[in-house]
Amino acid sequence: MTETKFRCGLEAVLAILGGKWKPLIVYHLASGSKRTGQLRRLVTNVSEKMLIQHLKELTDDGVIRRIDFQKVPPHVEYELTDFGRSLAQVLAPLCEWGTHHIDEVAMIVKKREHVAKAA
Amino acid sequence: MTETKFRCGLEAVLAILGGKWKPLIVYHLASGSKRTGQLRRLVTNVSEKMLIQHLKELTDDGVIRRIDFQKVPPHVEYELTDFGRSLAQVLAPLCEWGTHHIDEVAMIVKKREHVAKAA
């Protein structure tokens, strides 16, 4: 039996945005629709494969919409659905927090690497 | 060269809360300090190992604090630091979104399973 009941709202969000790059994709689409290649440049370090895989999953989940311009060579754009837009709005406070604490977080990450090196 | 520069605040947040259970742990600690065993019951489906591993990482990152009551058998509690509390606050809108869209998300997850079964 697979339980699909969530104990708190957070679990529901994680069910949608679980995936290393998904929050970033939604975030970048918040400022308007983008071509696949643009997203690849915006989302740091994503491989093309992972980008496309996550785009497909987000499309299937109704968070984003795929717009195929039916051209050759291909021209495809992605944009947020209303559902995705509501998600993006809620992501905004997270971004702010991150921007605010960016130095602190950078130090934490640095410290982690330091500890890892010691072992 | 490992880059520790974030392109947007969101990446910083993900650097801290990356890990399947970390957001949930922070969320549950927002309502007060908890014993390890309590957390294990609150965070659905975590294995003891992952819980402890994530607790340790969050402690190292300064998000939570470990309080050892120096007793035998052991009694340990975890609580948010100020840093962690600020994170928890920003997580709240996410929870609300999830609570709001919980039925929609449940359907999405169900649909996913359906598609997976077809293959």
Next chain:
DNA sequence: TCCAGTACTGACTATTTTGTAAGTATAAGA
């Protein structure tokens, strides 16, 4: 003609993350 660029697929591999199961020391209670 040859090369670059588009969005995407698929095979295969590597890495990371997560889970399972067992074991540690100790004390209180039946």
Next chain:
DNA sequence: TCTTATACTTACAAAATAGTCAGTACTGGA
């Protein structure tokens, strides 16, 4: 004495996630 409970560790196995590289079909430009 035997069981249960605490917080935690360790070895190992499995699964999720990610990466590399090659290939597709087509066009436009050098």
